[in-house]
Amino acid sequence: MDASGAISEDPIAVVGGIYHERCMRPRWREIFGSAGRAASAIAAMRGAVELHGYVDPRSADVIAQWAAFSKTSMFIRTRMASTSVAFDYHHGLETPRIHGVAEPLPEIEVSSRRIVRFGMLESDARVHGDRVVYDPQNALNPRPFHENGSTAKELALVLNQHEASLMTGKTDVPVEEMARELLQTHGASVVVIKRGPRGALVFDGTNVHAVPAYRSQEVWKIGSGDNFVAHFAHQWMQRGCTPAESADLASKATAFYCETRSFATPESLAAFDPPAIAVSERYAAGWRPTVYLAGPFFTLAQLWLIEQARDNLRSMGLTVFSPYHDVGLGSADDVVSKDLDGIKDADFVFAIGDGLDSGTIYEIGYARALNKPVIVYCENESEENKKMIEGSGCILAKDYVGAVYRAIWLAASL
Numbered sequence: 001m002d003a004s005g006a007i008s009e010d011p012i013a014v015v016g017g018i019y020h021e022r023c024m025r026p027r028w029r030e031i032f033g034s035a036g037r038a039a040s041a042i043a044a045m046r047g048a049v050e051l052h053g054y055v056d057p058r059s060a061d062v063i064a065q066w067a068a069f070s071k072t073s074m075f076i077r078t079r080m081a082s083t084s085v086a087f088d089y090h091h092g093l094e095t096p097r098i099h100g101v102a103e104p105l106p107e108i109e110v111s112s113r114r115i116v117r118f119g120m121l122e123s124d125a126r127v128h129g130d131r132v133v134y135d136p137q138n139a140l141n142p143r144p145f146h147e148n149g150s151t152a153k154e155l156a157l158v159l160n161q162h163e164a165s166l167m168t169g170k171t172d173v174p175v176e177e178m179a180r181e182l183l184q185t186h187g188a189s190v191v192v193i194k195r196g197p198r199g200a201l202v203f204d205g206t207n208v209h210a211v212p213a214y215r216s217q218e219v220w221k222i223g224s225g226d227n228f229v230a231h232f233a234h235q236w237m238q239r240g241c242t243p244a245e246s247a248d249l250a251s252k253a254t255a256f257y258c259e260t261r262s263f264a265t266p267e268s269l270a271a272f273d274p275p276a277i278a279v280s281e282r283y284a285a286g287w288r289p290t291v292y293l294a295g296p297f298f299t300l301a302q303l304w305l306i307e308q309a310r311d312n313l314r315s316m317g318l319t320v321f322s323p324y325h326d327v328g329l330g331s332a333d334d335v336v337s338k339d340l341d342g343i344k345d346a347d348f349v350f351a352i353g354d355g356l357d358s359g360t361i362y363e364i365g366y367a368r369a370l371n372k373p374v375i376v377y378c379e380n381e382s383e384e385n386k387k388m389i390e391g392s393g394c395i396l397a398k399d400y401v402g403a404v405y406r407a408i409w410l411a412a413s414l
Contacts, residue, residue: 016118041230044263209244295352353378377403
């Protein structure tokens with residue numbers, strides 16, 4: 001807002017990737033990418049926005065029609081490419097298979113008062129603005145904002161903790177120390193570091209503000225970070241909110257996106273009141289629980305899902321006891337007592353319920369008899385078949401990604 005309190009009508013120029021996205025389950029076939037999604041999120045909030053990026057001719061037609069029929073204040077400023085980059089997922093927590101990346105395309109240059117810049121696969125963006133929000137979008141080698149000649153009078157860096165660690169070269173230090181270095185060495189005015197279920201920390205050069213993550217009924221993970229950046233930028237640049245207020249509203253808007261797979265409007269965001277994710281003192285201090293992974297592992301499909309669940313839970317910082325990996329196959333005398341000891345030693349159980357495998361059902365019952373919390377991912381069984389599981393106090397989830405996130409939220413609260 002300006003000095004009179006009016007909302008800024010200056011558009012936000014969003015520059016970055018505009019990509020095809022395909023997910024097997026839940027089914028998803030869209031054209032978004034970081035820039036396309038962020039521009040759409042800002043437009044849904046009735047913020048003026050310009051979209052800059054490379055698209056193939058077919059994608060350009062789709063985006064132009066979307067902008068026209070949605071009656072939003074989105075202006076398309078795209079460049080043509082022969083093909084578009086595509087991301088393929090089996091599920092939303094999987095590392096995507098990326099197609100269509102060829103020789104680098106010419107750099108995009110954008111000058112505007114307000115800019116959101118994302119890291120890109122097929123090109124780079126050199127930007128010059130008064131207020132700029134930068135998300136490097138690179139889990140391996142996030143590039144400094146000024147490295148390519150970009151400039152900003154006020155720069156906000158939005159990073160996850162892994163990216164902050166890579167950009168500072170520091171790992172085993174408090175996140176506050178990472179933020180101070182980013183402010184000093186990267187020319188930033190604001191640093192936002194996202195920390196999963198612990199929410200985000202916002203640094204404005206003087207104060208440190210903690211912003212919670214919010215719980216959603218469902219979890220659609222693909223693009224949730226893009227949505228956070230978009231809402232932070234809209235609130236900070238166009239609504240005149242402080243960085244901390246902007247991050248908090250962005251966190252709520254991200255929960256809305258995860259729950260609905262759609263973009264919040266001013267009305268829907270105002271009506272949305274999700275609970276903050278509870279975080280225990282010991283989890284905040286660095287303690288992480290052990291989860292027992294229950295599920296059948298007798299076919300290739302079953303083994304694939306066990307591997308996925310183990311990898312995803314471990315990637316979020318949990319210690320995983322997996323009977324297949326940590327005990328192995330064998331007779332009842334060889335494995336049962338070891339499996340049951342694993343349940344006794346675990347803090348909770350993550351179970352794959354589809355197929356109603358007898359061993360998994362027994363493990364669920366044994367854990368509940370010990371009063372251990374149990375998360376059950378069960379997508380295809382009838383309500384009748386799930387009656388005893390649900391009635392015994394297990395937490396059921398029909399979606400795989402939602403089940404994993406319920407496990408993380410539970411872990412954070414213990």
